[in-house]
Structure formats: C-alpha cells, structure tokens
Amino acid sequence: GAVVSQHPSRVICKSGTSVKIECRSLDFQATTMFWYRQFPKQSLMLMATSNEGSKATYEQGVEKDKFLINHASLTLSTLTVTSAHPEDSSFYICSARGVKLEQFFGPGTRLTVL
Amino acid sequence: QKEVEQNSGPLSVPEGAIASLNCTYSDRVSQSFFWYRQYSGKSPELIMSIYSNGDKEDGRFTAQLNKASQYVSLLIRDSQPSDSATYLCAVPRPSGGSYIPTFGRGTSLIVHP
Numbered sequence: 001g002a003v004v005s006q007h008p009s010r011v012i013c014k015s016g017t018s019v020k021i022e023c024r025s026l027d028f029q030a031t032t033m034f035w036y037r038q039f040p041k042q043s044l045m046l047m048a049t050s051n052e053g054s055k056a057t058y059e060q061g062v063e064k065d066k067f068l069i070n071h072a073s074l075t076l077s078t079l080t081v082t083s084a085h086p087e088d089s090s091f092y093i094c095s096a097r098g099v100k101l102e103q104f105f106g107p108g109t110r111l112t113v114l
Numbered sequence: 115q116k117e118v119e120q121n122s123g124p125l126s127v128p129e130g131a132i133a134s135l136n137c138t139y140s141d142r143v144s145q146s147f148f149w150y151r152q153y154s155g156k157s158p159e160l161i162m163s164i165y166s167n168g169d170k171e172d173g174r175f176t177a178q179l180n181k182a183s184q185y186v187s188l189l190i191r192d193s194q195p196s197d198s199a200t201y202l203c204a205v206p207r208p209s210g211g212s213y214i215p216t217f218g219r220g221t222s223l224i225v226h227p
Contacts, residue, residue, distance in 0.1 A: 101146045108157040
C-alpha cells in the first residue's frame with residue numbers, strides 16, 4: 001500500500017499557541033486527503049476533507065477558523081490548530097485517498113495542550 | 115439508522131479459531147468496501163478491500179460481500195493474539211460528485227492464548 005507520513009508524531013504545547021501538523025503522501029499523488037481526530041477509546045471523527053488547490057470542506061461542528069487546512073500540493077496537506085486549548089488535546093490522523101477510494105493513513109500526531 | 119453499523123464487541127476468540135466480524139451499511143449505491151485494523155494508540159491500517167459480491171481471500175483474511183443484503187464481513191482464520199485490535203468497516207458514501215468516508219464504530223477483537 002501507499003505510504004503516508006505525518007509530522008510531528010507528538011507535540012506538547014502551551015495553551016494559546018498554534019500547532020502545525022504536516023501530512024505527506026510519499027509515493028503517490030493525492031488529490032484528496034482527510035483529517036480525523038480521535039479521543040481515547042472513541043471512534044474516528046472526520047474533521048475535514050482537504051482537496052488540492054481548493055478550500056477544505058469541514059464537517060459540521062468543526063470550526064474552520066480554528067482548524068486551518070492547506071493542501072498546496074498533491075503530496076502535502078497541513079492542519080494548523082490555532083490558539084490551542086486543553087480540550088484540543090487529541091490524536092490527529094490524516095489519510096490520503098487512493099484511486100479506488102481506499103484510504104492510506106498517516107501514523108498520527110498526538111497533541112497535548114497544557 | 116446509522117450509515118455503517120458494527121457490533122462494538124468485544125469479540126473474544128481463542129487462539130487458532132476463526133474470528134467473524136460483521137458490518138451492515140445503509141446506502142444501496144455503495145460500490146466499495148474496506149476493512150481497516152487499528153491497534154490501540156495507533157492509526158488505522160488498510161487490510162482488505164472488496165468491490166463485488168462474493169468472497170475475497172488474502173492470506174488468513176477473507177472478506178465477504180452481499181450487496182443484496184447490504185452486508186460485508188471479515189473472517190480471520192487461525193486467529194493469533196497479534197490480531198487483537200479494533201476492526202473498522204468503511205463504506206464510502208457518494209455525495210456531490212465525491213465520496214465521503216464513512217466508518218463504522220469498530221469491533222474490538224480479543225484473541226486469547
């Protein structure tokens with residue numbers, strides 16, 4: 001399967017700071033990437049769909065001004081959590097969609113906001 | 115009715131047994147079906163895809179699809195303790211010219227020695 005990387009794998013930050021998470025598809029071009037959030041022992045929650053060259057589509061209840069998504073190239077999407085607060089602490093996972101609608105997930109980023 | 119339904123489990127099976135994981139979906143026009151495995155604290159990993167009715171085998175895994183019944187299952191033969199994980203069923207839903215990823219809540223599988 002395709003390889004998707006995510007960076008950083010873990011980040012601890014102070015409340016009020018912004019955190020940027022990068023998601024890269026390493027061996028194929030991904031026109032569509034997805035961003036998920038997962039709280040402990042909870043299901044995956046789709047936050048937004050990131051389309052190369054256009055604005056992201058956010059799921060209901062996800063604040064677009066707080067979770068900024070940029071998909072500037074066919075291999076890179078970024079998620080910026082602005083003015084992070086402790087309730088934003090979670091496991092953030094990106095995925096890249098393949099030609100048959102399968103998803104290849106990155107390893108995830110564990111965010112802890114103090 | 116939820117779009118993709120799975121029994122949350124846990125499903126507990128002894129080592130060497132067959133584990134059977136089930137999933138039903140609501141959108142009749144769905145054409146693609148996936149199973150992902152997620153270990154605790156890790157991200158999901160694609161393990162099987164199936165697109166047509168019948169069985170598809172890959173090693174110890176067999177995916178079964180019945181579009182008439184809107185049912186997809188995953189069989190794991192000769193279950194090993196390392197198979198203990200949460201298994202997610204995914205059925206992309208057509209929407210506005212694209213597809214929305216739609217996951218079940220996942221079934222927790224425990225394989226005990």
